[in-house]
Amino acid sequence: MHCKLYNVGIIERKEREKAEMRRRIVDVAVKMIVEEGYEKVSIRNIADKIEYSPATIYLYYKDKDQLLYDVQTEAFATLAKDFLQKVTHTDPFKRLEQLAHAYLDFSRNHPELYDLMFIIKAPMNALVEKEKWENGDPAYDGLYHLMQECIDKKVVKFKDATIGTLSVWAFAHGFVSLHLRGRCSKVSGVSDEEMPAIMNEAIKEYLRMIKA
Amino acid sequence: MHCKLYNVGIIERKEREKAEMRRRIVDVAVKMIVEEGYEKVSIRNIADKIEYSPATIYLYYKDKDQLLYDVQTEAFATLAKDFLQKVTHTDPFKRLEQLAHAYLDFSRNHPELYDLMFIIKAPMNALVEKEKWENGDPAYDGLYHLMQECIDKKVVKFKDATIGTLSVWAFAHGFVSLHLRGRCSKVSGVSDEEMPAIMNEAIKEYLRMIKA
DNA sequence: CAAATATACTGAACAGTGTTTATTTTCCAA
DNA sequence: TTGGAAAATAAACACTGTTCAGTATATTTG
DSSP: OOOOOSOHHHHHHHHHHHHHHHHHHHHHHHHHHHHHOGGGOOHHHHHHHHTSOHHHHTTTOSSHHHHHHHHHHHHHHHHHHHHHHHOOOSSHHHHHHHHHHHHHHHHHHOHHHHHHHHTOSHHHHTTTTOOOOTTTHHHHHHHHHHHHHHHHTTOBSOSOHHHHHHHHHHHHHHHHHHHHTTOSTTSTTOOTTTHHHHHHHHHHHHHHHHBO | OOOOOSOHHHHHHHHHHHHHHHHHHHHHHHHHHHHTOGGGOOHHHHHHHHTSOHHHHHHHOSSHHHHHHHHHHHHHHHHHHHHHHHOOOSSHHHHHHHHHHHHHHHHHHOHHHHHHHHTOSGGGGGGTTOOOOTTTHHHHHHHHHHHHHHHHTTOBSOSOHHHHHHHHHHHHHHHHHHHHTTOSTTSTTOOTTTHHHHHHHHHHHHHHHHBO
Protein backbone atom coordinates (compact mmCIF):
# COMPACT_ATOMS: atom_id res chain seq x y z
CA MET A 1 0.00 0.00 0.00
CA HIS A 2 1.27 3.48 -0.88
CA CYS A 3 1.46 5.87 2.01
CA LYS A 4 3.48 8.67 3.67
CA LEU A 5 6.82 8.84 1.91
CA TYR A 6 9.67 10.97 3.19
CA ASN A 7 9.63 12.31 6.73
CA VAL A 8 9.15 15.99 7.44
CA GLY A 9 12.86 16.79 7.91
CA ILE A 10 13.78 15.39 4.55
CA ILE A 11 10.95 17.22 2.82
CA GLU A 12 12.18 20.45 4.35
CA ARG A 13 15.73 19.77 3.27
CA LYS A 14 14.56 18.95 -0.27
CA GLU A 15 12.64 22.19 -0.44
CA ARG A 16 15.67 24.05 0.81
CA GLU A 17 17.79 22.37 -1.85
CA LYS A 18 15.23 23.26 -4.50
CA ALA A 19 15.35 26.89 -3.39
CA GLU A 20 19.15 26.81 -3.37
CA MET A 21 19.21 25.46 -6.90
CA ARG A 22 16.87 28.21 -8.05
CA ARG A 23 19.16 30.73 -6.37
CA ARG A 24 22.17 29.33 -8.20
CA ILE A 25 20.27 29.52 -11.50
CA VAL A 26 19.09 33.10 -10.96
CA ASP A 27 22.47 34.25 -9.66
CA VAL A 28 24.33 32.93 -12.68
CA ALA A 29 21.67 34.40 -14.98
CA VAL A 30 22.05 37.83 -13.37
CA LYS A 31 25.82 37.55 -13.67
CA MET A 32 25.56 36.61 -17.33
CA ILE A 33 23.09 39.37 -18.15
CA VAL A 34 25.32 41.98 -16.51
CA GLU A 35 28.66 40.71 -17.79
CA GLU A 36 27.78 39.37 -21.22
CA GLY A 37 24.45 40.95 -22.03
CA TYR A 38 20.89 39.70 -22.22
CA GLU A 39 21.34 38.04 -25.60
CA LYS A 40 23.96 35.64 -24.26
CA VAL A 41 21.59 34.32 -21.60
CA SER A 42 20.40 30.95 -22.88
CA ILE A 43 19.23 27.88 -21.03
CA ARG A 44 22.24 25.98 -22.34
CA ASN A 45 24.71 28.69 -21.23
CA ILE A 46 23.14 28.80 -17.77
CA ALA A 47 23.25 25.01 -17.56
CA ASP A 48 26.93 25.02 -18.51
CA LYS A 49 27.84 27.52 -15.80
CA ILE A 50 26.01 25.69 -13.00
CA GLU A 51 27.36 22.39 -14.34
CA TYR A 52 24.01 20.70 -14.95
CA SER A 53 22.30 19.58 -18.12
CA PRO A 54 19.87 22.01 -19.82
CA ALA A 55 16.95 19.69 -19.07
CA THR A 56 17.62 20.05 -15.34
CA ILE A 57 16.71 23.77 -15.50
CA TYR A 58 13.19 22.68 -16.40
CA LEU A 59 12.86 20.78 -13.11
CA TYR A 60 13.13 24.17 -11.37
CA TYR A 61 11.48 26.51 -13.88
CA LYS A 62 8.48 25.86 -16.10
CA ASP A 63 10.08 27.87 -18.91
CA LYS A 64 12.61 30.60 -19.63
CA ASP A 65 10.05 33.36 -19.04
CA GLN A 66 9.49 32.22 -15.46
CA LEU A 67 13.23 32.14 -14.91
CA LEU A 68 13.64 35.65 -16.30
CA TYR A 69 10.83 36.83 -14.04
CA ASP A 70 12.92 35.80 -11.04
CA VAL A 71 15.94 37.53 -12.57
CA GLN A 72 13.77 40.62 -12.92
CA THR A 73 12.87 40.34 -9.23
CA GLU A 74 16.56 40.52 -8.46
CA ALA A 75 17.01 43.55 -10.72
CA PHE A 76 14.18 45.39 -8.97
CA ALA A 77 15.77 44.60 -5.64
CA THR A 78 18.95 46.41 -6.67
CA LEU A 79 16.91 49.37 -7.92
CA ALA A 80 15.10 49.45 -4.57
CA LYS A 81 18.47 49.51 -2.81
CA ASP A 82 19.54 52.47 -4.96
CA PHE A 83 16.32 54.31 -4.16
CA LEU A 84 16.60 53.65 -0.45
CA GLN A 85 20.13 54.99 -0.45
CA LYS A 86 19.65 58.00 -2.70
CA VAL A 87 16.10 59.17 -2.00
CA THR A 88 16.54 60.67 1.42
CA HIS A 89 15.21 64.21 1.47
CA THR A 90 12.32 65.16 3.75
CA ASP A 91 10.82 67.60 1.29
CA PRO A 92 8.59 65.55 -1.03
CA PHE A 93 9.42 67.49 -4.18
CA LYS A 94 13.14 67.23 -3.56
CA ARG A 95 12.58 63.52 -2.95
CA LEU A 96 10.90 63.38 -6.35
CA GLU A 97 13.97 64.98 -7.90
CA GLN A 98 16.25 62.51 -6.15
CA LEU A 99 14.08 59.65 -7.34
CA ALA A 100 14.19 60.79 -10.94
CA HIS A 101 17.95 61.13 -10.93
CA ALA A 102 18.40 57.78 -9.19
CA TYR A 103 16.25 56.25 -11.93
CA LEU A 104 18.41 57.74 -14.67
CA ASP A 105 21.59 56.69 -12.85
CA PHE A 106 20.34 53.13 -12.58
CA SER A 107 19.65 52.96 -16.30
CA ARG A 108 23.22 54.07 -16.97
CA ASN A 109 24.85 51.76 -14.45
CA HIS A 110 22.77 48.70 -15.34
CA PRO A 111 21.44 49.11 -18.88
CA GLU A 112 20.91 45.37 -19.39
CA LEU A 113 18.98 45.05 -16.14
CA TYR A 114 16.91 48.09 -17.06
CA ASP A 115 16.10 46.41 -20.36
CA LEU A 116 14.87 43.29 -18.60
CA MET A 117 12.84 45.32 -16.12
CA PHE A 118 11.10 47.75 -18.46
CA ILE A 119 11.54 46.80 -22.11
CA ILE A 120 11.97 43.09 -22.77
CA LYS A 121 8.73 41.16 -23.21
CA ALA A 122 9.82 37.74 -21.94
CA PRO A 123 9.59 38.18 -18.15
CA MET A 124 6.07 39.62 -18.44
CA ASN A 125 4.84 36.45 -20.14
CA ALA A 126 5.21 34.82 -16.73
CA LEU A 127 2.31 36.97 -15.57
CA VAL A 128 -0.51 35.48 -17.66
CA GLU A 129 -3.63 35.03 -15.54
CA LYS A 130 -1.85 36.78 -12.70
CA GLU A 131 -3.31 40.17 -11.92
CA LYS A 132 -0.39 41.87 -10.28
CA TRP A 133 3.15 42.54 -11.38
CA GLU A 134 4.78 42.03 -7.99
CA ASN A 135 8.20 43.01 -9.27
CA GLY A 136 7.27 46.47 -10.43
CA ASP A 137 4.64 47.17 -7.84
CA PRO A 138 6.81 48.37 -4.92
CA ALA A 139 8.67 50.85 -7.11
CA TYR A 140 5.44 52.09 -8.65
CA ASP A 141 3.81 52.30 -5.25
CA GLY A 142 6.70 54.26 -3.84
CA LEU A 143 6.45 56.84 -6.61
CA TYR A 144 2.67 56.87 -6.31
CA HIS A 145 2.68 57.65 -2.60
CA LEU A 146 5.35 60.26 -3.07
CA MET A 147 3.22 61.81 -5.81
CA GLN A 148 0.16 61.73 -3.58
CA GLU A 149 2.11 63.52 -0.87
CA CYS A 150 3.23 66.13 -3.42
CA ILE A 151 -0.37 66.64 -4.50
CA ASP A 152 -1.63 66.86 -0.94
CA LYS A 153 0.99 69.48 -0.10
CA LYS A 154 0.29 71.24 -3.39
CA VAL A 155 3.91 71.22 -4.55
CA VAL A 156 3.04 69.77 -7.96
CA LYS A 157 0.52 70.79 -10.60
CA PHE A 158 -0.97 67.32 -10.92
CA LYS A 159 -4.47 66.73 -9.56
CA ASP A 160 -4.57 62.98 -10.08
CA ALA A 161 -1.85 60.82 -8.51
CA THR A 162 -2.12 58.04 -11.09
CA ILE A 163 -1.63 60.43 -14.00
CA GLY A 164 1.16 62.22 -12.17
CA THR A 165 2.93 58.97 -11.36
CA LEU A 166 2.62 57.57 -14.86
CA SER A 167 3.64 60.88 -16.41
CA VAL A 168 6.88 61.19 -14.48
CA TRP A 169 7.69 57.54 -15.05
CA ALA A 170 6.85 57.72 -18.77
CA PHE A 171 8.92 60.86 -19.24
CA ALA A 172 12.00 59.26 -17.69
CA HIS A 173 11.43 55.90 -19.33
CA GLY A 174 10.86 57.52 -22.70
CA PHE A 175 14.28 59.11 -22.68
CA VAL A 176 16.03 56.07 -21.28
CA SER A 177 14.46 53.57 -23.65
CA LEU A 178 14.86 55.68 -26.79
CA HIS A 179 18.50 56.06 -25.83
CA LEU A 180 19.04 52.39 -24.92
CA ARG A 181 17.51 51.23 -28.18
CA GLY A 182 19.62 53.60 -30.25
CA ARG A 183 16.87 55.93 -31.44
CA CYS A 184 18.29 59.16 -30.06
CA SER A 185 21.75 59.40 -31.44
CA LYS A 186 21.82 59.43 -35.24
CA VAL A 187 18.83 61.73 -35.49
CA SER A 188 19.69 65.24 -36.55
CA GLY A 189 23.02 65.52 -34.88
CA VAL A 190 22.31 64.33 -31.37
CA SER A 191 25.31 62.19 -30.54
CA ASP A 192 25.45 59.38 -28.00
CA GLU A 193 27.96 61.23 -25.87
CA GLU A 194 25.80 64.27 -25.29
CA MET A 195 22.65 62.29 -24.50
CA PRO A 196 23.20 61.88 -20.74
CA ALA A 197 23.66 65.62 -20.33
CA ILE A 198 20.60 66.36 -22.45
CA MET A 199 18.55 63.84 -20.48
CA ASN A 200 19.52 65.43 -17.18
CA GLU A 201 18.71 68.86 -18.55
CA ALA A 202 15.33 67.70 -19.87
CA ILE A 203 14.36 66.00 -16.61
CA LYS A 204 15.29 69.12 -14.65
CA GLU A 205 13.18 71.23 -16.97
CA TYR A 206 10.28 68.81 -16.70
CA LEU A 207 10.40 68.81 -12.91
CA ARG A 208 10.46 72.60 -12.98
CA MET A 209 7.35 72.52 -15.12
CA ILE A 210 5.35 70.15 -12.92
CA LYS A 211 6.28 72.16 -9.84
CA ALA A 212 3.28 74.04 -8.46
CA MET B 1 39.44 37.69 -74.02
CA HIS B 2 36.91 38.72 -71.34
CA CYS B 3 35.08 41.85 -72.24
CA LYS B 4 31.79 43.79 -71.98
CA LEU B 5 29.25 41.31 -70.68
CA TYR B 6 25.55 42.17 -70.75
CA ASN B 7 24.41 45.17 -72.71
CA VAL B 8 23.08 48.24 -70.95
CA GLY B 9 19.39 47.38 -71.40
CA ILE B 10 19.79 44.01 -69.74
CA ILE B 11 21.75 45.49 -66.86
CA GLU B 12 18.96 47.99 -66.32
CA ARG B 13 16.35 45.26 -66.41
CA LYS B 14 18.36 43.18 -63.96
CA GLU B 15 18.60 46.08 -61.57
CA ARG B 16 14.87 46.64 -61.92
CA GLU B 17 14.26 42.97 -61.19
CA LYS B 18 16.53 43.15 -58.17
CA ALA B 19 14.56 46.12 -56.87
CA GLU B 20 11.29 44.33 -57.55
CA MET B 21 12.44 41.29 -55.62
CA ARG B 22 13.41 43.49 -52.67
CA ARG B 23 9.96 45.08 -52.88
CA ARG B 24 8.30 41.67 -52.78
CA ILE B 25 10.41 40.68 -49.78
CA VAL B 26 9.67 43.88 -47.86
CA ASP B 27 5.98 43.84 -48.76
CA VAL B 28 5.47 40.31 -47.52
CA ALA B 29 7.49 41.11 -44.39
CA VAL B 30 5.29 44.14 -43.66
CA LYS B 31 2.18 42.03 -44.23
CA MET B 32 3.46 39.33 -41.90
CA ILE B 33 4.45 41.77 -39.18
CA VAL B 34 1.02 43.42 -39.29
CA GLU B 35 -1.09 40.30 -39.61
CA GLU B 36 0.88 37.75 -37.60
CA GLY B 37 3.17 39.84 -35.42
CA TYR B 38 6.88 40.55 -35.44
CA GLU B 39 7.82 37.25 -33.85
CA LYS B 40 6.44 35.27 -36.80
CA VAL B 41 8.69 37.12 -39.24
CA SER B 42 11.51 34.71 -40.05
CA ILE B 43 13.66 34.36 -43.13
CA ARG B 44 12.13 30.95 -43.76
CA ASN B 45 8.55 32.23 -43.45
CA ILE B 46 9.28 35.12 -45.81
CA ALA B 47 10.92 32.72 -48.27
CA ASP B 48 7.86 30.46 -48.12
CA LYS B 49 5.47 33.29 -48.92
CA ILE B 50 7.43 34.64 -51.87
CA GLU B 51 8.05 31.05 -53.04
CA TYR B 52 11.83 31.14 -52.98
CA SER B 53 14.36 29.30 -50.89
CA PRO B 54 15.64 30.98 -47.69
CA ALA B 55 19.13 31.29 -49.16
CA THR B 56 17.77 33.45 -51.98
CA ILE B 57 16.86 36.18 -49.50
CA TYR B 58 20.57 36.57 -48.84
CA LEU B 59 21.18 37.46 -52.48
CA TYR B 60 19.10 40.59 -51.87
CA TYR B 61 19.86 41.38 -48.21
CA LYS B 62 23.11 41.00 -46.33
CA ASP B 63 21.27 39.89 -43.22
CA LYS B 64 17.91 40.05 -41.46
CA ASP B 65 18.74 43.39 -39.84
CA GLN B 66 19.17 45.05 -43.23
CA LEU B 67 15.86 43.58 -44.36
CA LEU B 68 14.10 44.85 -41.24
CA TYR B 69 15.62 48.28 -41.81
CA ASP B 70 13.77 48.45 -45.13
CA VAL B 71 10.59 47.25 -43.42
CA GLN B 72 11.11 50.07 -40.92
CA THR B 73 11.39 52.51 -43.83
CA GLU B 74 7.96 51.37 -44.95
CA ALA B 75 6.55 51.78 -41.46
CA PHE B 76 7.87 55.34 -41.23
CA ALA B 77 6.28 56.08 -44.58
CA THR B 78 2.83 55.16 -43.23
CA LEU B 79 3.46 57.30 -40.15
CA ALA B 80 4.41 60.19 -42.40
CA LYS B 81 1.15 59.73 -44.31
CA ASP B 82 -0.79 59.87 -41.04
CA PHE B 83 1.02 63.03 -40.02
CA LEU B 84 0.44 64.69 -43.38
CA GLN B 85 -3.24 63.92 -43.16
CA LYS B 86 -3.83 64.75 -39.51
CA VAL B 87 -1.42 67.59 -38.75
CA THR B 88 -3.07 70.42 -40.63
CA HIS B 89 -3.57 73.38 -38.32
CA THR B 90 -1.88 76.68 -39.04
CA ASP B 91 -1.30 77.50 -35.39
CA PRO B 92 1.98 75.80 -34.45
CA PHE B 93 0.90 74.81 -30.97
CA LYS B 94 -2.33 73.28 -32.23
CA ARG B 95 -0.22 71.49 -34.82
CA LEU B 96 1.88 70.14 -31.96
CA GLU B 97 -1.28 68.84 -30.31
CA GLN B 98 -2.41 67.21 -33.54
CA LEU B 99 1.01 65.63 -33.96
CA ALA B 100 0.99 64.19 -30.46
CA HIS B 101 -2.43 62.64 -30.90
CA ALA B 102 -1.55 61.29 -34.36
CA TYR B 103 1.48 59.66 -32.77
CA LEU B 104 -0.64 57.98 -30.09
CA ASP B 105 -3.20 56.91 -32.68
CA PHE B 106 -0.51 55.35 -34.82
CA SER B 107 0.80 53.34 -31.89
CA ARG B 108 -2.71 51.99 -31.31
CA ASN B 109 -3.48 51.23 -34.95
CA HIS B 110 -0.10 49.67 -35.73
CA PRO B 111 1.47 48.44 -32.49
CA GLU B 112 3.75 45.94 -34.23
CA LEU B 113 5.04 48.58 -36.65
CA TYR B 114 5.57 50.98 -33.74
CA ASP B 115 7.60 48.28 -32.03
CA LEU B 116 9.84 47.87 -35.06
CA MET B 117 10.25 51.62 -35.44
CA PHE B 118 11.03 52.60 -31.87
CA ILE B 119 11.68 49.60 -29.65
CA ILE B 120 13.14 46.58 -31.43
CA LYS B 121 16.93 46.56 -31.68
CA ALA B 122 17.36 44.60 -34.91
CA PRO B 123 16.72 47.27 -37.56
CA MET B 124 19.17 49.68 -35.89
CA ASN B 125 21.99 47.15 -36.23
CA ALA B 126 21.86 47.96 -39.94
CA LEU B 127 23.21 51.41 -39.06
CA VAL B 128 26.69 50.51 -37.82
CA GLU B 129 29.26 52.94 -39.19
CA LYS B 130 26.43 54.96 -40.70
CA GLU B 131 26.01 58.31 -39.04
CA LYS B 132 22.38 59.05 -39.85
CA TRP B 133 19.17 57.16 -39.17
CA GLU B 134 17.43 58.10 -42.42
CA ASN B 135 14.20 56.39 -41.40
CA GLY B 136 13.59 58.39 -38.25
CA ASP B 137 15.13 61.61 -39.44
CA PRO B 138 12.21 63.15 -41.39
CA ALA B 139 9.78 62.56 -38.50
CA TYR B 140 12.28 63.96 -36.01
CA ASP B 141 13.03 66.88 -38.27
CA GLY B 142 9.36 67.66 -38.68
CA LEU B 143 8.85 67.79 -34.94
CA TYR B 144 12.07 69.75 -34.51
CA HIS B 145 11.08 72.48 -36.93
CA LEU B 146 7.62 72.65 -35.46
CA MET B 147 9.20 73.02 -32.04
CA GLN B 148 11.53 75.71 -33.31
CA GLU B 149 8.53 77.61 -34.68
CA CYS B 150 6.77 77.26 -31.33
CA ILE B 151 9.85 78.60 -29.56
CA ASP B 152 10.23 81.48 -32.03
CA LYS B 153 6.61 82.45 -31.54
CA LYS B 154 6.95 81.95 -27.80
CA VAL B 155 4.01 79.56 -27.51
CA VAL B 156 6.00 76.99 -25.54
CA LYS B 157 8.16 77.25 -22.45
CA PHE B 158 11.14 75.49 -24.01
CA LYS B 159 14.21 77.55 -24.85
CA ASP B 160 16.12 74.82 -26.66
CA ALA B 161 14.52 73.11 -29.65
CA THR B 162 16.47 69.87 -29.24
CA ILE B 163 15.42 69.47 -25.61
CA GLY B 164 11.86 70.42 -26.46
CA THR B 165 11.69 67.96 -29.33
CA LEU B 166 13.19 65.10 -27.39
CA SER B 167 11.03 65.86 -24.35
CA VAL B 168 7.73 65.71 -26.22
CA TRP B 169 8.84 62.61 -28.10
CA ALA B 170 10.12 60.90 -24.95
CA PHE B 171 6.93 61.69 -23.06
CA ALA B 172 4.74 60.14 -25.73
CA HIS B 173 7.07 57.23 -26.36
CA GLY B 174 7.39 56.54 -22.67
CA PHE B 175 3.67 55.99 -22.30
CA VAL B 176 3.32 54.03 -25.52
CA SER B 177 6.26 51.72 -24.89
CA LEU B 178 5.47 51.02 -21.25
CA HIS B 179 1.96 50.15 -22.37
CA LEU B 180 3.05 48.05 -25.37
CA ARG B 181 5.48 46.05 -23.27
CA GLY B 182 2.90 45.36 -20.58
CA ARG B 183 4.42 47.44 -17.80
CA CYS B 184 1.42 49.69 -17.17
CA SER B 185 -1.45 47.41 -16.52
CA LYS B 186 -0.88 45.15 -13.55
CA VAL B 187 0.71 47.89 -11.49
CA SER B 188 -1.49 49.14 -8.71
CA GLY B 189 -4.83 48.76 -10.40
CA VAL B 190 -4.26 50.43 -13.74
CA SER B 191 -6.02 48.14 -16.18
CA ASP B 192 -5.24 47.76 -19.86
CA GLU B 193 -8.65 49.08 -20.88
CA GLU B 194 -8.31 52.43 -19.14
CA MET B 195 -4.77 53.07 -20.40
CA PRO B 196 -5.67 54.81 -23.69
CA ALA B 197 -7.89 57.27 -21.84
CA ILE B 198 -5.22 57.91 -19.22
CA MET B 199 -2.61 58.41 -21.92
CA ASN B 200 -4.75 60.97 -23.71
CA GLU B 201 -5.40 62.74 -20.44
CA ALA B 202 -1.72 62.78 -19.54
CA ILE B 203 -0.64 64.07 -22.95
CA LYS B 204 -3.22 66.86 -22.77
CA GLU B 205 -1.99 67.83 -19.34
CA TYR B 206 1.62 67.75 -20.52
CA LEU B 207 0.86 69.97 -23.50
CA ARG B 208 -0.92 72.37 -21.18
CA MET B 209 2.19 72.48 -19.02
CA ILE B 210 4.64 73.18 -21.82
CA LYS B 211 2.39 75.91 -23.20
CA ALA B 212 3.88 79.34 -22.65
C1' DC C 1 20.55 -5.24 4.86
C1' DA C 2 18.01 -5.93 0.38
C1' DA C 3 14.14 -4.81 -2.44
C1' DA C 4 10.92 -1.49 -3.94
C1' DT C 5 9.82 2.99 -4.99
C1' DA C 6 10.05 7.83 -5.32
C1' DT C 7 12.97 11.55 -6.75
C1' DA C 8 16.78 13.72 -9.46
C1' DC C 9 19.16 13.99 -13.49
C1' DT C 10 20.56 13.63 -18.37
C1' DG C 11 21.24 12.28 -23.54
C1' DA C 12 19.01 12.64 -27.35
C1' DA C 13 15.71 14.28 -30.02
C1' DC C 14 12.22 17.80 -31.98
C1' DA C 15 11.13 21.98 -34.03
C1' DG C 16 12.56 26.19 -34.69
C1' DT C 17 16.06 30.23 -35.74
C1' DG C 18 19.86 33.05 -38.88
C1' DT C 19 23.42 32.12 -42.07
C1' DT C 20 26.97 29.95 -45.39
C1' DT C 21 28.66 27.07 -49.03
C1' DA C 22 28.93 23.87 -52.69
C1' DT C 23 26.12 22.62 -56.39
C1' DT C 24 22.71 23.02 -59.85
C1' DT C 25 19.78 25.65 -62.88
C1' DT C 26 18.86 29.56 -65.70
C1' DC C 27 20.07 33.09 -68.68
C1' DC C 28 22.69 35.72 -72.07
C1' DA C 29 26.56 36.68 -75.62
C1' DA C 30 29.53 35.25 -78.85
C1' DT D 1 25.17 25.83 -79.96
C1' DT D 2 28.30 26.47 -76.57
C1' DG D 3 31.04 28.76 -72.87
C1' DG D 4 30.56 31.51 -69.05
C1' DA D 5 28.16 34.62 -65.98
C1' DA D 6 24.41 35.09 -62.91
C1' DA D 7 20.62 33.37 -60.09
C1' DA D 8 18.62 29.91 -57.23
C1' DT D 9 18.81 26.21 -54.08
C1' DA D 10 19.71 21.90 -51.10
C1' DA D 11 22.08 20.89 -47.38
C1' DA D 12 24.65 21.83 -43.70
C1' DC D 13 26.32 24.57 -39.46
C1' DA D 14 25.63 26.48 -35.17
C1' DC D 15 22.55 28.12 -32.44
C1' DT D 16 17.84 28.49 -29.72
C1' DG D 17 13.78 26.63 -26.19
C1' DT D 18 11.69 22.48 -24.88
C1' DT D 19 10.25 17.49 -24.16
C1' DC D 20 10.73 12.74 -23.04
C1' DA D 21 12.50 8.23 -22.36
C1' DG D 22 15.78 6.21 -19.77
C1' DT D 23 19.40 6.19 -16.11
C1' DA D 24 21.21 7.15 -11.59
C1' DT D 25 20.56 8.41 -6.88
C1' DA D 26 17.92 8.68 -2.44
C1' DT D 27 14.73 7.14 0.70
C1' DT D 28 11.37 4.03 2.69
C1' DT D 29 9.66 -0.39 3.46
C1' DG D 30 9.68 -5.60 4.09
